[in-house]
């Protein structure tokens with residue numbers, strides 16, 4: 001083996017030993033680089049005769065080409081190996097089930113609100129929506145709860161900035177302000193048509209007010225059965241001849257439809273609200289099932305106070321009716337047997353998905 005063949009063989013061996021592109025480039029430098037073996041041989045030719053240069057130069061060139069060919073071959077092999085390794089590392093397991101986009105669904109409390117709207121809708125009730133940031137007037141004063149009235153302390157109120165003449169706005173503590181807001185709109189519409197002032201408006205001029213107002217309400221309160229944000233649904237029925245008897249009938253009918261059971265009993269327990277007189281707490285009792293025998297409070301209610309009827313723009317001598325305010329969160333807990341209200345508002349998809 002002459003010197004050139006030996007260099008070529010050494011170079012080939014060095015290339016095969018290189019297992020990364022960086023190692024290969026280092027090995028290349030040893031043979032083809034500026035001070036590599038081949039370059040050194042070229043430089044060493046200066047002492048030769050022209051004839052010698054010709055044959056020696058051709059031989060060196062052949063060796064160089066052989067080394068370059070080996071280099072290219074090794075480069076391609078390494079690149080191929082790298083590609084294979086990458087493909088292996090990034091391999092897709094096509095047998096894994098695909099990740100699907102969730103179907104989504106209604107929140108359990110929304111399901112309850114829809115049920116409430118459907119059931120009361122079937123009894124001829126409209127559905128009204130109102131603001132969650134409310135004025136002191138609608139939340140308290142118009143509902144026969146003037147400033148300094150002790151009943152205000154029944155509500156732990158969140159006050160917010162804004163408001164008029166030093167009276168702050170607040171986050172509504174109940175949906176009862178909707179009694180006033182809705183009734184005032186209703187009365188205005190028909191008073192104009194009848195050409196009557198508040199005192200002269202008769203029910204013949206105006207359809208009865210029959211409305212529910214579901215929505216979010218807020219109080220400074222937080223434990224397993226109270227959340228600072230919770231839901232209420234107000235009910236209001238005002239007419240010429242609407243009595244407590246109607247309230248009892250309507251609410252009993254609602255509960256039986258809501259719980260899909262005739263096997264429950266209602267109790268109207270005397271209570272106090274500034275905006276109703278007389279007032280009653282409504283309790284229900286299941287006769288069967290896990291809750292059987294326990295009295296469960298589901299709503300406040302009562303005959304609308306004459307001062308409130310007046311604030312609706314109606315003559316309390318001519319118009320009478322009832323109102324109730326119930327807790328859809330509570331109804332949802334009872335319907336599904338959930339014992340911690342906070343679960344509804346944590347947003348845990350594992351909990352919420354169970355209701356779809």
Ligand code: PHE
Nearest residue numbers: 174176300301302323324325
């Ligand atoms: N607004 C009352 C509450 O939040 C409930 C209620 C509504 C009572 C309507 C009577 C009439 O406690």
